Amino acid sequence: MLKERQANLQPFLDRLGSRSLLSEREQQRILDLPVRVRQVRPNEDFVSLGQTVDHSCYVVEGLVGRFDQNSRGERQITALHIPGDMPDLHSVVQPTATSALQALSTSTLLQVPHAALRGVAGAHPAIAEALWRDCMVDSMVLAQWIVNIGRRDALSRVAHLLCEMACRYKVSVEDAPVQFQLAMTQNQLADVTGLTPVHVNRTLKKLAAIGTTFRNRVVRIEDWEELVRVGDFDRSYLQDTVRPEQRIRIVQ
Amino acid sequence: MLKERQANLQPFLDRLGSRSLLSEREQQRILDLPVRVRQVRPNEDFVSLGQTVDHSCYVVEGLVGRFDQNSRGERQITALHIPGDMPDLHSVVQPTATSALQALSTSTLLQVPHAALRGVAGAHPAIAEALWRDCMVDSMVLAQWIVNIGRRDALSRVAHLLCEMACRYKVSVEDAPVQFQLAMTQNQLADVTGLTPVHVNRTLKKLAAIGTTFRNRVVRIEDWEELVRVGDFDRSYLQDTVRPEQRIRIVQ
């Protein structure tokens, strides 16, 4: 099993550290986790429905979706994961998958064995707490997504998604116009928003009228404030602006 | 602070125990958690948006919803919680609420101080694990709800909800016709399903045609198989049929 330590898991540690307080030693235990590199191609399931896994995945590069579908095979992407995320961290406590995980674009993953994660979580309650917290942030994003699909029209939905992804990619939104890559097709955008590809296309045309475009997998935002207004977006659920003194550690 | 031990938290312990393995001693630590009783009336928020809480709530009696809304004030209920649930167990690691919690019917809650939960979780990794796992089951229900709203029509959505609630109430679905109480109005049903109250009413009329009725807050199901078919329901995401030998304990 390859060990590609600091170079690889540092972003994950940074993310945990942005919301949780970990000691030097605990941080080192995270960086020391053993990993195995895996490449996945676009549209490749790397976790399938019902599969029981013995490792969690960390995204180094690319874009990953959590896929569900109804009985007619219509797909719904219930979560997107970008570099630094662990899409199935939850599998540590719930190893049988109830959703599939699929790469939307060519992606590089690190597989971290459950045994290792369990080891550090059991030995260091603060790490267990940080991992649990990270899962709960994902869960808050899910809840927000229900609001988005249940109570916003197509234009707002797409705008909201673009706002969310801009924030998660840490695009500095102050100096407009900004642009960032979002490596997905309009088809996949439809699977995220619960719309049809045709309607996504029409909706993007409407968005262009307020200065936000999505072409060749690049999002370009001319007027951030306006996009936020249209998308009815409030970033607080992302928990991405926790100030250092607000970080939490529940065990001493 | 009242201690109403065995009599009260036993159902919560039962639930944890249905998916996780806890030793006698660990089980006792759960039962020994200090609690304070609280009564809430229908439509009363007991956790409001943005509030930072120092305790989690356990539902003894009644029905509780997790409420979000868009900027136009249209409400979306993102989760329902029934007796035995802890609607904001996640607040142990994420004490600032991103959704409100409101009673749908008169409810009895037990407030469990975070300090106590943190104490047992820190001292017993297996308890931390069981609590984390319980949160993740809630999260899977959220994901399934996204599929429901994003990719099913009104009839399926309502049918799916009724199936889910029947299972969670442990209605024994074999001996039809079955009936159970679901203490919510058609209005609240609309807030759960992302529909309008008018359309919920029409949809219920359609459901009646296949032998499922909802009147006076009582659900009556004549043909379970048919309801499952219409609702496109697969209970596996509820993790409610974990056999004893499948229960998990990741720390020794």
Added chain:
DNA sequence: CGGGCCGTTGACACAAATCAATGTCCGTGG
């Protein structure tokens, strides 16, 4: 050169929202 994937556009169909009115039940106060 040809075939696929992706994006685009138009005509039309349909599910659900909206608007508005009416009905029923129930608790409360005159």
Added chain:
DNA sequence: CCACGGACATTGATTTGTGTCAACGGCCCG
């Protein structure tokens, strides 16, 4: 005891947002 108001449920007429179907264009890559 009845009148009243309010919450909840029901129904019809109409509008609208989104889905469906179908065709076409651009582009990449084999």
